Amino acid sequence: MPATTQDWDERYYHVDQILEKPGPRTDPGFLAGDEVKEFLREKCKILVIGAGGLGCEILANLALTGFKDIHVIDMDTIDISNLNRQFLFRPKDVGNPKAIVAAEFIMNRVPGVTVTPYYGKIQDKDDDYYMQFNLVICGLDSVEARRWINATLVNMVDPENPESLKPLIDGGTEGFKGQARVILPTVSSCYECSLDMLNKPTAFPICTIANTPRLPEHCIEWASVLEWPRVHGDKKMDTDDPEHISWLYNQAAARAKDFKIEGVTWSLTQGVVKNIIPAIASTNAIIAASCCNEAFKIATSSAAYLNNYFMLIGTDGVYSYTFEHEKRDDCPVCGGEALDMSISSETTVEQLIELLIEKQDIQIKKPSLSTPTAQIYFQAPPQLEAATRPNLTKKVSELVPADGEITVTSTSLPFSLSLRISYT
């Protein structure tokens, strides 16, 4: 029987209990009734980034709480090792794109929901694409991808346009540990603000790897860090290529034998070089549920949302802590100063630098200037100073378009200052 696209009586009976009347602590902006239901079910467009361990849970939760226009991005294909927890996938799906299979599964299972997949990288999409969503939820396993989407959403905030501020809900898990957080770009602490809280990736001293291995991991690192470049030169190692992993495994196993170390296996080799942390299905379920509850609360204003960081530590009993992570003034993405500057189209770079130094409110010394694509003037190192010195006598208007941005760094600034230049 084909799945119906019609809602049936009492489909949302439980969710509607929350949306039909305000509680004592609901947001004052909450208007109970049909309008909020219509927004959630007809208008709200949500983007899910990642269709893996967290992503599968997130997609199912969103569809079942009544989000109906869901988009999902993932660049990976399904591996057999995913099937133990990524429950939208079956053995027949192995090798197919996660985003596409997940979208089809949800649409078959939950009538009336549209899931639009994109099989590719988040970096393939531009601001116009991200601008169409009301909310973004991330279930990623990469710091780099998180930094990218965070910076993109912060940059998109346009002071003239309220719609440009897209709440970002970020979930992450590592074994029994996890975190969920709500980021309101430019308003609250962003991903980059908390970068120094990350566990650093496991790295062993290179001399231990080279001379005194004691662990199977030391042998694997020896194969990937020292032997691969020695034998293959500039050829790049591809950790997704099984042949490359096999080569590393064979090298590591031979070395382990020489040093009488046990425990080098093919899957450990893959785990070490890809920095894979064991994934636990139930931790993913907890974190995904928390992220989706926040999405629901933010989309409907029906209850207070997370402010702004929830962490779960399941390694010693169950411990969780929620706190407000503070925005950093020296955050390279959301902190720092921004300044509109209006100068004559005749102003030279040298004159602009003097103007900056004279400005009382920013207290800048020896500024270095660049545009997103080129250097304007660097105070150091000597070679770059010499290379950019000819720009000093050029007009700023030759180097920077109207409304263009200049990034200024200086020892006297916490991080950087961004100037938006207009000409008179």
Added chain:
Amino acid sequence: MLKIWSMKKNEDAVAKKKPKTSAAQIRVQKDLTELDLPDTMKTHFPDPNDLLNFTLTITPDDGMYKGGSFVFSFAINTNYPHEPPKVKCTQTIYHPNVDLEGNVCLNILREDWKPVLNLNSVMVGLQYLFLEPNADDPLNKDAAQELIKNREHFLSNVKQSMRGYNIKGVQYQNVMG
């Protein structure tokens, strides 16, 4: 949908639109333009528009490696400063903490890297290796053992290797500037 915009208006300091320059790029600009290097260290950019790939030449004015000119390549990726820069010695040199492929054993390049460190700290750390070669963390085991066993002999090996001699079957590169 939650009215976030009204919260934004209450915050005086909310930033205006930020430039499209990536955080890694700004951080590299900051690190490079604030480098405070002694005369013994110089950076070189093969392509001055590419700030992420450059070399550092160290010419120690003291210690056993005085008179040599040692060139290291720096490659910074977009995940900087979460990840450290990748640094390699571009020459075949005789040094206990540098192997014949140019890998360098310096703790802050791997296990002790932190985002609060910067390019200046890495460069100062590299120079320190030439002033105080460390036999406890060897990458070139022969060199390290020689340094422990017979410092005089080690020193003579260093001098010879720097002139491009062959030591124990290994051809070293002439680094005398």
